[in-house]
Amino acid sequence: MEKPDGSKYILLTEGRATVLYENENQVFYNPVQQFNRDLSTCAIRAWSEEYTEQKTAAKRNQRKKRKLRNDKRKMSGKENLKTQEELEAGEDVAPTDTMEEVHVTDPKTDEVNIEASENAAKAAQSERKKAPFITILEALSATGLRAIRYGLEIPLIKTVLANDFSPAAVKAIERNVVYNDGAPGVVVAFHGDANAVMYSHKTKPFHVIDLDPYGTAAPFLDAAVQAVCDGGLLLITCTDLSILAGTGYPEKCFTNYGGMTCRTEFSHESALRLVLSSIASAAARYGKAIEPLLSLSIDFYVRVFVRVRNSPIQGKLLASKTMLTYTCSGCGSTSYQPLGRVSINEDGSQKHSFAQGPPVSSHCEHCGFVHHLGGPMWAGPLHNKDFIDRIQKITETLDPVIYKTIPRIKGMLTLAKEELDDPFYFTAAHVSSTMRCSCPPMTTMTSALLNAGYKVSATHAVPGAIKTNANWGVIWDILREWIKTNPVKETNIKEHSPTKKLLERREPSFAVDFTMHPEANPPSRRIKIARYPLNPPNWGPKARAKGDKPFNNHKITGPGSEPVPDAPNEWETGDENGEVDMKKQKTT
Numbered sequence: 001m002e003k004p005d006g007s008k009y010i011l012l013t014e015g016r017a018t019v020l021y022e023n024e025n026q027v028f029y030n031p032v033q034q035f036n037r038d039l040s041t042c043a044i045r046a047w048s049e050e051y052t053e054q055k056t057a058a059k060r061n062q063r064k065k066r067k068l069r070n071d072k073r074k075m076s077g078k079e080n081l082k083t084q085e086e087l088e089a090g091e092d093v094a095p096t097d098t099m100e101e102v103h104v105t106d107p108k109t110d111e112v113n114i115e116a117s118e119n120a121a122k123a124a125q126s127e128r129k130k131a132p133f134i135t136i137l138e139a140l141s142a143t144g145l146r147a148i149r150y151g152l153e154i155p156l157i158k159t160v161l162a163n164d165f166s167p168a169a170v171k172a173i174e175r176n177v178v179y180n181d182g183a184p185g186v187v188v189a190f191h192g193d194a195n196a197v198m199y200s201h202k203t204k205p206f207h208v209i210d211l212d213p214y215g216t217a218a219p220f221l222d223a224a225v226q227a228v229c230d231g232g233l234l235l236i237t238c239t240d241l242s243i244l245a246g247t248g249y250p251e252k253c254f255t256n257y258g259g260m261t262c263r264t265e266f267s268h269e270s271a272l273r274l275v276l277s278s279i280a281s282a283a284a285r286y287g288k289a290i291e292p293l294l295s296l297s298i299d300f301y302v303r304v305f306v307r308v309r310n311s312p313i314q315g316k317l318l319a320s321k322t323m324l325t326y327t328c329s330g331c332g333s334t335s336y337q338p339l340g341r342v343s344i345n346e347d348g349s350q351k352h353s354f355a356q357g358p359p360v361s362s363h364c365e366h367c368g369f370v371h372h373l374g375g376p377m378w379a380g381p382l383h384n385k386d387f388i389d390r391i392q393k394i395t396e397t398l399d400p401v402i403y404k405t406i407p408r409i410k411g412m413l414t415l416a417k418e419e420l421d422d423p424f425y426f427t428a429a430h431v432s433s434t435m436r437c438s439c440p441p442m443t444t445m446t447s448a449l450l451n452a453g454y455k456v457s458a459t460h461a462v463p464g465a466i467k468t469n470a471n472w473g474v475i476w477d478i479l480r481e482w483i484k485t486n487p488v489k490e491t492n493i494k495e496h497s498p499t500k501k502l503l504e505r506r507e508p509s510f511a512v513d514f515t516m517h518p519e520a521n522p523p524s525r526r527i528k529i530a531r532y533p534l535n536p537p538n539w540g541p542k543a544r545a546k547g548d549k550p551f552n553n554h555k556i557t558g559p560g561s562e563p564v565p566d567a568p569n570e571w572e573t574g575d576e577n578g579e580v581d582m583k584k585q586k587t588t
């Protein structure tokens with residue numbers, strides 16, 4: 001296909017979509033993000049399966065309750081009166097268990113024909129099953145590639161609104177929708193500010209909202225939590241890892257996410273927890289609660305998949321699911337404490353109270369150095385293992401020629417599913433360098449922890465790291481036992497150093513046993529999967545497209561095309577907002 005000036009577009013095929021690409025100065029496209037788009041497609045499919053099942057179960061329950069009420073009313077002679085709840089009940093997902101309600105009667109005898117009823121019910125059922133209902137907003141769409149892929153690859157999609165504030169992007173989306181047969185009618189290009197679009201949908205929320213901005217998603221969270229339906233899915237990318245996981249901008253991290261970054265080796269997990277906490281507090285303000293379904297640190301960004309429910313009661317658990325972290329500036333030992341406490345009363349209700357703390361004194365009990373405060377951040381689980389199972393099943397059905405990143409998806413999901421819910425991780429390399437001793441093999445560390453009755457797992461975020469529910473005292477005890485047979489050169493230890501102090505307490509508080517434990521190797525290490533694949537060529541974030549000028553002179557007509565006069569500052573993001581300091585990124 002030719003451009004208006006006669007030159008040719010570049011054809012880019014990804015998944016089931018092919019887009020016409022002008023050049024990178026006009027509209028943003030980063031091929032490295034195919035992993036993100038492939039995974040997101042699978043995640044929306046998994047969410048949609050679960051959502052449909054839950055809605056169907058809820059409707060079945062509703063019907064049962066209604067039947068019970070009707071029976072009672074019949075007995076009391078008030079059968080024609082409807083309750084307010086019944087009047088307000090709205091249809092969303094077509095119920096899939098309508099068999100018992102479909103009756104075909106013989107007009108002569110007025111008798112119910114069982115066989116015909118069942119056939120009609122089955123037909124209605126499969127017809128209804130097929131009825132598309134999912135509405136998706138891709139709020140920051142660029143070429144529309146992601147939105148078109150959603151439209152073409154995910155069953156039961158009713159609409160995908162592909163929005164961008166750049167006129168060049170909207171033109172590209174419109175062109176690409178037409179180019180991809182099947183996308184028109186489902187994928188709709190829209191010219192608007194992401195927040196304006198979301199706020200205008202508060203009363204007609206989307207099932208799914210995807211935020212894939214340059215840098216931080218923070219400016220869009222308030223609108224997103226309000227514009228997603230009860231039980232809906234948010235897919236959120238943040239690429240500002242220099243802020244979330246680096247040590248250079250703690251104050252910026254606080255302004256963006258309401259929490260301080262951690263100066264530690266587990267900063268990629270704390271980045272995830274900071275983003276989740278920010279979404280959770282935005283949601284809680286509106287009586288909503290989040291459930292992280294999958295939270296991943298990938299290449300140069302984080303991506304979280306979060307279910308949002310309208311539930312003021314669950315929302316109130318936020319304080320007890322939010323924590324502060326105390327990380328020792330000398331040895332890296334970390335403790336954390338939730339901000340709130342919750343207990344369950346006998347009648348099942350929640351009792352909220354003040355947490356007690358701090359869990360540490362002003363100086364580290366292991367090395368005597370001061371603590372750095374991190375957070376507040378999300379303290380709950382990062383993933384829902386059933387959700388990961390669903391995605392894994394879906395990946396088994398996909399064509400690897402079309403979904404090129406399946407091996408990587410499988411590897412990362414296997415690791416994520418294995419992860420302990422306990423926060424954070426450490427590496428044997430880091431703790432042994434603090435002790436100035438040789439590095440014990442990972443399985444020696446994990447065996448010692450398992451033999452002492454603690455749990456261990458790997459993490460998807462960093463190769464070679466260990467998650468455990470053991471506290472840092474246990475970890476240092478294991479190291480102290482290790483150096484009995486792998487001695488430290490005392491002359492290497494500086495006076496007043498953390499190491500000096502760590503070595504002072506020579507005898508471990510428990511009998512450390514390094515015997516190889518059968519589970520010392522995590523299951524994912526025992527099977528053939530791509531656990532931590534090397535970074536792809538051209539790895540990294542891409543510069544923003546030069547055509548991304550909101551509402552420049554180009555005129556686009558239609559709803560939402562009006563310029564929004566007071567553009568928020570985030571449109572002119574400074575360097576620290578969007579650019580990633582590559583030196584500080586993990587290179588694994």
Ligand SMILES: C[S@@+](CC[C@H](N)C(=O)[O-])C[C@H]1O[C@@H](n2cnc3c(N)ncnc32)[C@H](O)[C@@H]1O
Pocket residue numbers: 028029030033037139140141142143145146163164165166169192193194195212213214548549571
């Ligand atoms: C990183 S790109 C999106 C890439 C796309 N999601 C993909 O998968 O290829 C970010 C896009 O957001 C658009 N954008 C930035 N701020 C916006 C805003 N406030 N409202 C709407 N679009 C915005 C930019 O024009 C740009 O096209």
Ligand SMILES: [Zn+2]
Pocket residue numbers: 328329330331332333364365366367368369498
């Ligand atoms: Zn310390």
